[in-house]
Amino acid sequence: MTETFTGNKGLRLEEPLIFEMDTPGSTGVDVADPATDEIRLGDLERKSAIGLPGLSEPQVIRHYTRLSQKNYSIDAGFYPLGSCTMKYNPRLNERMARLPGFSDIHPFQPVSTVQGALELIDTLADWLKKLTGMPAVAMSPAAGAHGELCGMLSIRAALEARGDKRPVVLVPESAHGTNPATAAACGYKVEAIPGDARGRVDTKAFKERLGPDVAAVMLTNPNTCGLFETDIIDLSKAIHDAGAFFYMDGANYNAIVGRVRIADLGADAMHINLHKTFSTPHGGGGPGAGPTVLSEALAPFAPLPYVVHDDRGYRLVETELDAKAEGTEPFGRLKGFHGQFGVFVRALSYIMSMGADGLRQASGDAVLNANYLLETLKDTLTPSFEGPCMHEALFDDRFLKDTGVSTLDFAKAMIDEGYHPMTMYFPLVVHGALLMEPTETESKETLDAYVATLKDLARRARENGAEAFKAAPQFTPRRRLDETQAARKPVLRWRPEEPVQEAAE
């Protein structure tokens, strides 16, 4: 018997939407009676119901527990998603972020009552500056792409301050999509520079294109192919000689933390994804944080707010007036309040746990694990470039040639074997890319089991053909979903079955 009466399959439980579980009048929160019935809203009281369903607390717990069980997670399994750094998220970080002294403080308390919070931000900033060798860091960006915006706007402000209008930003073809999107959001014309046969940027092509119209170069290093840009110092010199700035995308910082100071590479700005390198949880897509380190030339233009520390204690520089008194010229403000504070607590908890020695060991183990995958899979899959790689190993789909199995099919078959797939079809510079980032928190046993699984899948693709792969995944809460239908006829919210009559105006 394959079908059940309920549609449930043992622990695989079907679950409706909350809107389909409504018991009108039911609630999971007992709220006291209002102290008065007097309303002072003018004539702006809501006249119609909102339409929210009523559920009790146990129903809510069961509903979201069941939903959670439909998710893959780092806690439950190996998650080698390239360029995402899915490392273990320590639970100590969560406990620290929930200390009332951090979680229950208001952003606009008098600064005299939040000296510990400002100390925490300043301490984290100090670590980030020392690890990168950079003199300043803007803490407020909320994510990697937001950090890119911060760095690029600092660059724009520095150029404007010297009366230098430069319309072009160069990015390599292998760049993450946020790079060109950010440069365009900053009003720049984006030009893509091709890579070379070694998986690096074409330094010669870059140098030839540099000139008085180029504002900046945005370059991920280690790059999106998982390789260190060998000519980076040479390139950063050329960028500076041309009067431009060098934005280094720090998405792959986990490979080099504690080993390479990015100041020594000549970078002017780099964002640090705290949710990658510093272990704060990805949370199903955020919240992250993207503090952005800045060179001496860019530091004066860092956005509001920032923390300063002197013999009077810690202070927040929140307004243009405050900044003027500090002698800086912020390009503006990127975010409400003071940045992703709860993420800062988690990142500092991790950094203090690891220490300088532990961070160095972590980057080393991350690179070791990636090279172990590259070496043990090189005869089964097809590596795109020669090693050693940094913290991720890139393969392409040549090993699937003539099998009828695509990269996507291969990935879906991995799901049935209990793995989250690697990043697929990125970077765009190789065909059918499979980008694996094991991170340092995986054991040798996990990697060996993974390698054995991929070898068996590759064998099955060669020997048994594509049919089984096309049908994968079979054992998941849902099988392949119709993305075309989702986009063609978008259903983006629940609506009641019976159309509700619009209230007459």
Add this chain to the structure above:
Amino acid sequence: MRYLPHSEADRAEMLKIIGVGAVDDLYRDVPRAAYNTEAFGDLPNQMGEMEVDRRLNAMAARNITAGSVPSFLGAGAYRHHVPAAVDYLIQRGEFLTSYTPYQPEISQGTLQYLFEFQTQVALLTGMDVANASMYDGATACAEAACMATRVTRRKSVILSGGLHPHYKAVTETLMRTLGLEYETLGPDPLGIEDLSGRIDKTTACVIVQNPDFFGRPRDLTALAATCHEAGALLVVAVAEPVSLGLMASPGEMGADIVVAEGHALGSGTSFGGPGVGLFATRDKYLRQMPGRLCGETVDEDGKRGYVLTLSTREQHIRREKATSNICTNSGLIALAFTIHMTMLGEEGFTRLARVNHANAVLLADKLAAVPGVTVVNRTFFNEFSLKLSKPAAEVVEALAAKGILGGVPVSRFLPTYEELADLLLVTATETNTEAQMDAFAAALKEVLS
């Protein structure tokens, strides 16, 4: 190190298989001038859990928590009671430690709650459709301004003087970045600005907050009509989402885009971050909307399921032509919002809003009786402005010394406006007891005497 599984023997064996002598050899592509073979920077080494716990507790202890004293702070961040179940559920590893749901077959949990979140936000704001979240209210506001310029193909944005100064600053920063024009009206504590009179054929949108930064609820119906006659959009920002439980929704008033800060539901104030930006609009503007969207579909067996959709608007497909550069958003805070809203339901949420309003009414009357205090707004939701007989910044410090977090001085945001130096923003929520309000009034009386 407790987070690193390898033994030295593991490492040695793996290096041998790879065929190098040491981990340092794997870094041979790094220019030697930039590679450090030893730890650097005079930074401390690893610590056990207890030591980290001790040190961070010491930092936390140097903050006065809002829960330990009478606290009446708002100005865009509101302290509400978050049920225990919310924090438990969001800490489940399947939610906490998963990535953006790129593999829908093994991410239906995340995708379904995003679909529920989008529906809740659309219902609350009175709009057709909502996205799967932005970073926070201020960035959502800036993205709304950009979206309005795309929809109308016009370049100019009008910002109300009742808009939160942080929303204003973030929006202005992005407008400058994109070479767009904006006109920002001066602070408007009395709610008397004339926005309609400034709208012309170049106006892409008017952005107005409701209730405004000074706590005043605004009827935006006429403004919406003026905007639409001129071919402009009305963007409404909501800093306190609980207000939507008692007030007419922005959608009912004619808004075209609604943005809001959602952290007040489900998450603590946490010194202002992380938050979650709510973003909702009309169906007809869907294709110009920024951010991730979750949509319903079916799988191969015809069963209902959910996927990320309409990604042709986004950076990983469109690159420099994307509607926004946003990638990661605020999934877990959106989950907290959704769970808290689900727990409240229609009954709990509307009741919560009434309790907030009632407490604010009570507090306003108690403070109005203090000599030297004038309540500036006759109408409000749970926050209002006081005009004091002394500079508000000094009063707040004096109150803090008495163990009361007694509001936010407007001068903290707008220090160059001398006429606003005596204005104080005060909030009451369901967390405030009448005894706390009496203590506040008594302390304020002493400070002002």
